[in-house]
Amino acid sequence: MAHFKIDSLIENRLYPLVKLIDKLSWIMLFALMTMTAIDLFLRNFTNTSILGSVELTELMMVIIVFCSLAQCELDNGHIRIDLIMDHAGKRTRAFADVFTQALCTVIFALMSLSIFNHSINMKEYGEVTMDLNIPLYPFIFIACLGCVVMTLVLFSKTIINILKAAGS
Amino acid sequence: MSPLIIGISGIAVLFILLALRMQIGFAMATVGFGGFLILGNFESALGILGLEPFQTSANYTLSVIPLFMLMGQFATHSKLGSEIYDTGYKWIGFLPGGLAMATIGACGMFAAISGSSLATAAMFGMIALPEMEKLNYSKRLATGCIAAGGTLGILIPPSSVLILYGILTEQSVGRLFIGGILPGILLSLMFLVTIYIITKIKPEMGKPGPEFTIKEKIVSLKNTWSIFLLFFLVIGGLYTGWFTPTEAAGAGAFGAFIITLLKGRLTWKTLMMSLKDAASSTAMIFGILIGAMIFQYFMTLSQIPSTLASAIVEAGFGKYLVIAFIITGFIILGCFMEGLSIMVLAVPIVFPIVVNLGFDPIWFGIIITLTMEMSLITPPVGVNVFVLSGVAKGIPMSTIFKGILPFWVAMFICIVILLIFPEIVTFLPNTMMG
Amino acid sequence: PAMAKNIELKFAHFMPTTHVQHIKVFVPFAKKVAKLSNGKVTIKIYPTGQLGNPKTMVDSIRMGITDIGFVLPSYVPGRFKRSSVFELPFVFNSATHVTKVFYDIYDKYLSEDYKDFKVLWVLSAPLSQVHSVSRPLVSIADFKGRKIRSGNSMESKAIKLLGGNPVGMPISELSISLQKGVVDGCFTPYAALKSYKLIDVSKYITEFNFSGALMCVLMNKKKWDSLPASAKKVIDQVATREFGLMAAGAFDQEDLENKEDAHQRGIKSYKLSDAERSKIKEKFSVFYSEWVGKNQSKIPAQKILDAMLESAKKNQ
Ligand code: NA
Ligand code: NA
Numbered sequence: 001m002a003h004f005k006i007d008s009l010i011e012n013r014l015y016p017l018v019k020l021i022d023k024l025s026w027i028m029l030f031a032l033m034t035m036t037a038i039d040l041f042l043r044n045f046t047n048t049s050i051l052g053s054v055e056l057t058e059l060m061m062v063i064i065v066f067c068s069l070a071q072c073e074l075d076n077g078h079i080r081i082d083l084i085m086d087h088a089g090k091r092t093r094a095f096a097d098v099f100t101q102a103l104c105t106v107i108f109a110l111m112s113l114s115i116f117n118h119s120i121n122m123k124e125y126g127e128v129t130m131d132l133n134i135p136l137y138p139f140i141f142i143a144c145l146g147c148v149v150m151t152l153v154l155f156s157k158t159i160i161n162i163l164k165a166a167g168s
Numbered sequence: 169m170s171p172l173i174i175g176i177s178g179i180a181v182l183f184i185l186l187a188l189r190m191q192i193g194f195a196m197a198t199v200g201f202g203g204f205l206i207l208g209n210f211e212s213a214l215g216i217l218g219l220e221p222f223q224t225s226a227n228y229t230l231s232v233i234p235l236f237m238l239m240g241q242f243a244t245h246s247k248l249g250s251e252i253y254d255t256g257y258k259w260i261g262f263l264p265g266g267l268a269m270a271t272i273g274a275c276g277m278f279a280a281i282s283g284s285s286l287a288t289a290a291m292f293g294m295i296a297l298p299e300m301e302k303l304n305y306s307k308r309l310a311t312g313c314i315a316a317g318g319t320l321g322i323l324i325p326p327s328s329v330l331i332l333y334g335i336l337t338e339q340s341v342g343r344l345f346i347g348g349i350l351p352g353i354l355l356s357l358m359f360l361v362t363i364y365i366i367t368k369i370k371p372e373m374g375k376p377g378p379e380f381t382i383k384e385k386i387v388s389l390k391n392t393w394s395i396f397l398l399f400f401l402v403i404g405g406l407y408t409g410w411f412t413p414t415e416a417a418g419a420g421a422f423g424a425f426i427i428t429l430l431k432g433r434l435t436w437k438t439l440m441m442s443l444k445d446a447a448s449s450t451a452m453i454f455g456i457l458i459g460a461m462i463f464q465y466f467m468t469l470s471q472i473p474s475t476l477a478s479a480i481v482e483a484g485f486g487k488y489l490v491i492a493f494i495i496t497g498f499i500i501l502g503c504f505m506e507g508l509s510i511m512v513l514a515v516p517i518v519f520p521i522v523v524n525l526g527f528d529p530i531w532f533g534i535i536i537t538l539t540m541e542m543s544l545i546t547p548p549v550g551v552n553v554f555v556l557s558g559v560a561k562g563i564p565m566s567t568i569f570k571g572i573l574p575f576w577v578a579m580f581i582c583i584v585i586l587l588i589f590p591e592i593v594t595f596l597p598n599t600m601m602g
Numbered sequence: 603p604a605m606a607k608n609i610e611l612k613f614a615h616f617m618p619t620t621h622v623q624h625i626k627v628f629v630p631f632a633k634k635v636a637k638l639s640n641g642k643v644t645i646k647i648y649p650t651g652q653l654g655n656p657k658t659m660v661d662s663i664r665m666g667i668t669d670i671g672f673v674l675p676s677y678v679p680g681r682f683k684r685s686s687v688f689e690l691p692f693v694f695n696s697a698t699h700v701t702k703v704f705y706d707i708y709d710k711y712l713s714e715d716y717k718d719f720k721v722l723w724v725l726s727a728p729l730s731q732v733h734s735v736s737r738p739l740v741s742i743a744d745f746k747g748r749k750i751r752s753g754n755s756m757e758s759k760a761i762k763l764l765g766g767n768p769v770g771m772p773i774s775e776l777s778i779s780l781q782k783g784v785v786d787g788c789f790t791p792y793a794a795l796k797s798y799k800l801i802d803v804s805k806y807i808t809e810f811n812f813s814g815a816l817m818c819v820l821m822n823k824k825k826w827d828s829l830p831a832s833a834k835k836v837i838d839q840v841a842t843r844e845f846g847l848m849a850a851g852a853f854d855q856e857d858l859e860n861k862e863d864a865h866q867r868g869i870k871s872y873k874l875s876d877a878e879r880s881k882i883k884e885k886f887s888v889f890y891s892e893w894v895g896k897n898q899s900k901i902p903a904q905k906i907l908d909a910m911l912e913s914a915k916k917n918q
Contacts, residue, residue, distance in 0.1 A: 026443035029234055029450075033425065036235070036418025040411050047747055047767055051758060054770035058226040064234050064447060065225035065454045071444075072451035078191040079452060079554035081565055085189045093189075100190035107198045107217075114218030118661070126680040126900075130754045131770060133679065143222050208666065215665030219658045228772050331774055337618060340799050409782035412775045465667070468652040515650075520619070 025067035066146025175470025193459030203466035235417035240291035241442035242424035265367035265374030275317030289318025293559035312571025319541035324352035502543025615672035616651035700726035723846035728857035734787035738806035
């Protein structure tokens with residue numbers, strides 16, 4: 001029974017959320033490309049340019065990276081070395097997966113926590129970008145959100161792996 | 169326990185986690201965090217987890233990664249890759265290993281517009297691999313030549329590694345770039361020779377295709393206008409001063425977008441697919457980069473790189489023995505670590521030693537870049553291979569590592585040649601810049 | 603009083619080991635502390651950004667990733683609000699000048715910026731000058747339509763006020779961009795000519811004395827509080843105002859040597875005429891009122907500005 005609840009929770013709540021923020025990442029990537037092209041056009045043909053394009057690029061990079069981390073994990077896009085476990089038995093593999101995914105969950109939970117703290121601190125310190133003086137903390141907070149979603153994905157994978165290990 | 173022992177244990181734990189199939193970047197982050205926790209304290213270890221991921225991603229020069237990825241996606245979806253390979257196939261496909269040679273040539277051309285080996289490897293993983301699979305190439309040769317060809321990205325200018333070396337050692341980046349040209353061409357030629365030898369010994373690995381008539385060859389050229397246009401846009405823009413090396417990636421992606429549009433191959437679906445895949449590759453690369461950055465803090469405190477360097481000096485050997493030790497040390501470190509981290513950790517320590525021994529600093533920069541290239545493809549931590557295996561779904565990493573070996577040997581021979589004839593590096597900068 | 607056990611402190615910076623501050627300031631600091639403490643307090647230097655880059659260093663120190671670190675307040679805008687008064691243009695004439703004024707008004711006006719840290723010493727980079735490739739930029743008319751690399755909002759604003767077009771790019775790409783003509787010029791001190799490879803490409807330098815850049819060596823407060831009194835005494839004995847002035851002097855000296863090298867390589871220096879300087883100064887006066895306007899809700903901006911300007915005149 002519990003098994004079913006978790007499955008539907010993961011599929012109906014978590015996956016759409018992951019997809020949603022991944023789309024944010026696509027939009028930012030397209031925006032980054034377009035902004036660079038417009039900046040180059042303006043600079044070479046009208047002798048004006050987009051002020052602060054360097055820091056805008058940096059802020060867009062944060063969104064591109066952190067909003068696509070979780071979808072990449074769902075697609076098993078984060079690279080692993082299969083060399084050794086390819087030769088291990090099914091049960092050993094399942095246990096190893098539980099162990100490593102639990103470890104990943106912990107490290108991303110800690111990362112989320114620490115990035116959250118950093119965002120709160122930055123809000124208090126009032127650090128801004130060099131040229132346009134845009135506050136940094138909202139972007140650190142977006143990084144934190146990306147990490148939280150990533151933690152949830154890793155946690156759901158750990159649970160699925162536990163169920164697999166128990167079943168095997 | 170001394171920091172050194174903790175550092176070595178940390179590396180051992182990293183190996184175990186990697187063997188258990190943990191995601192590489194996350195394993196490095198975990199060990200880096202744990203190691204810093206032991207050598208420092210909880211607050212500072214947690215602090216690194218909060219600072220590095222944001223700082224590593226909020227990086228202007230690394231924006232070339234998603235943008236060149238996107239360029240690669242557009243180029244793939246507008247069939248630019250298939251077209252150039254069709255042309256390459258018609259022109260040199262009849263040679264044994266001809267398409268692998270075309271890949272090396274294309275990697276070398278692309279390297280001249282990209283400063284990143286990862287982007288080069290990922291892009292040709294997407295473009296060249298399906299084409300070689302169509303011709304039934306052995307998977308070892310196909311992936312091996314892409315992973316190796318990709319490393320040309322940091323030797324042939326522009327190069328992120330040479331820029332970093334220039335800044336760390338206060339050498340002229342212009343000289344370093346010019347110094348990289350001849351060795352880059354030399355290494356490309358050696359890769360071609362490697363493919364020639366491989367297919368001479370085992371012709372079944374890269375079977376020659378049928379021969380085409382001159383007319384067919386000429387006709388095939390008409391499909392290549394778009395890739396040359398893109399090439400001249402990026403190269404031309406860079407050399408005429410329209411844009412900086414980082415902006416070149418954005419210009420290239422936009423150019424590829426427009427070309428796809430003009431060819432009538434841009435649908436809503438291909439646009440979404442391109443963005444999704446480029447974002448996913450970006451996430452994968454930054455997953456590794458962020459992990460490597462966190463791991464590097466731990467390595468710094470463990471003193472492993474600095475201990476290694478001082479051990480070399482204290483031994484009191486002759487000039488060439490020392491440089492051999494340093495190169496070996498870099499190659500060994502390169503097995504476990506990402507190239508830029510090694511550079512940041514070890515170059516500041518060994519650079520003064522090398523210059524004191526009377527070696528040319530520009531030459532040393534090129535040698536170090538070659539060892540960085542090797543580090544990208546040596547197991548167990550061979551970032552280029554990871555990236556490639558992310559793109560090449562279904563090909564086991566062990567296959568790629570096996571395929572890499574002959575190219576690795578070619579790189580090693582290239583280093584030896586540059587040791588014997590340093591003029592290959594120093595000739596151009598000295599004649600062109602005085 | 604003898605210390606119970608040996609203390610090792612981590613000192614992080616992000617420059618190469620060939621940098622003047624590393625050679626002439628950081629290494630001598632470590633040696634002096636070791637000597638005065640009879641080897642009980644050792645300082646291990648981590649160069650080239652191994653424990654923090656210009657953006658993260660201040661947090662690296664705060665979180666104890668390093669014990670001591672070299673911080674550039676202008677790289678983390680908003681963090682050192684009071685000290686940002688030193689970014690205002692056309693006030694100073696040397697790194698030593700900036701440093702004297704800093705110490706002069708520190709106790710009364712600036713110390714609040716540093717309350718989370720133990721300040722060891724403070725200095726400034728030499729003043730930035732205007733470099734150009736296509737032709738010398740010695741008057742407002744020369745700036746019209748020129749593409750100039752800008753590193754921060756102050757420079758962007760100045761370039762706009764002079765009629766030019768500010769272009770943002772990382773300093774690592776500046777050299778090749780000047781060479782290729784992506785930009786015509788930039789703001790940077792003589793002392794940075796070699797470290798950013800500008801000496802190969804720069805052709806004309808106009809001595810603007812635009813602004814300095816504050817730099818400080820800070821220590822983690824908790825770590826400082828945990829040190830035994832004898833160790834604190836040794837560090838306080840070395841890290842003094844005089845030490846900061848010495849560090850600034852080393853930078854001024856480096857600036858001078860780079861200037862001579864530049865001239866030997868055929869780079870030409872120009873001075874602003876008095877008439878042109880006062881015209882530009884008038885255009886720049888808006889910086890002062892804007893700085894006060896932007897900051898007065900959080901800090902006594904007008905008072906800090908007045909104190910800084912007065913001390914600058916006095917210490918000329
Ligand atoms: Na390149
Ligand atoms: Na490696």
